[in-house]
Amino acid sequence: MPLTVHSTVVQRLRAAGCVFAEDEADVLLAAASDAGDLDAMVARRVSGLPLEHVVGWAEFGGLRIAVDPGVFVPRRRTEFLVREAASLAGPGAVVVDLCCGSGALGAALAAALGRVELHAADVDPAAVACARRNVGSAGRVHEGDLYAALPGGLAGRVDVLLANVPYVPSHEVALLPSEAREHEARVALDGGSDGLDVLRRVTVDAPRWLAPGGRLLFETSERQVPAAVTAVRAAGLAARVVTDEELYATVVVGTAAGVGG
Incomplete structure (x- = not known):
């Protein structure tokens, strides 16, 4: 034009x-x-x-x-989480993308690694429908609340557990840009009183699902790092924090005991 x-x-x-x-x-x-x-x-x-x-x-x-109407829009900073996950796994890895939204993280990690066993899950039916389009034949998408959505046979087998959990404190959701608060599902934004309610539910059960040496990776804000690390360690996982200043991204990595830990 x-x-x-x-x-x-x-x-x-x-x-x-x-x-x-x-x-x-x-x-x-x-x-x-x-x-x-x-x-x-x-x-x-x-x-x-x-x-x-x-x-x-x-x-x-x-x-x-x-990205369908109402579905959480994947943020560019979250590419750092995917890159970190890709550096920790290889072809053939068992990958789970919890709170998957559009399925962007799982799809991008599968594309980066090549052949993987990918499972994605979300509680929001609109997100699940969108994720199924994006994941396609690269994996399976399940509807349900966190681990309850996953096939039981994955327990103890997951090499990479991506959990792009909501981490905005409830009282701060109203402060988000209107694009987010008015057009994205609140369940994808609201992390509870201190923003870490969903994360704590993920961490406490992560050891049951992770393979020996398997990793849990999630994004959080810089100010939430101490509490997030405490939650990871309380679950029995080793914790470390990685950051990308250019993308203003902070990722916590929890590692299960065993080979690769």
Whole structure:
């Protein structure tokens, strides 16, 4: 489309408060089938709908991940968690993606490692439907509450347990950008009174599911690290913290006793 169209879209996005107006305009122009489609998409974005929900996908880990309305949008900083997991496992690993949302983490890790046994799970039916599209033939997606969703035969076999748990304290959800609080499921954001309620449920049962030397990896905020590490150690796992300053990402790795610990 003409440069003037791009400029007009940028101006509309800037007026609506979009920080990365130029980049978003590029995405919208590439996704639109015609001028009418573009105008409708820009209008939805200006109204506050996340860009990823407008175009129906997000770029994550080199993949185009489908993101349906209401489903948690994978954050770019979480690519660090996937890269860390990929450095700890290899082809053939048994991988579980808990609180999987769109399934982005599991799909990206499977793509990075090649052949894996991948299982993803989420309590939100909309997220499960979306994840099944993204995971495809690379694995299986289960609906249910944390470990209750998983096949029992996985117990003691999981090499990499990704848990992108919600970690925003309940009283801070209202402070999130409107894109998140109004258009993503609250269950994917609200981590309870101190943001770590779901994490504690994950850590306490992780040893039952992890293989000897298996790893639990999750993202958290910098200020939550001490409490998160305490939860990991209380479950009997060795804990270490890794960070990426450029992505402003903090990941805690819990390792089960055994070979590779």
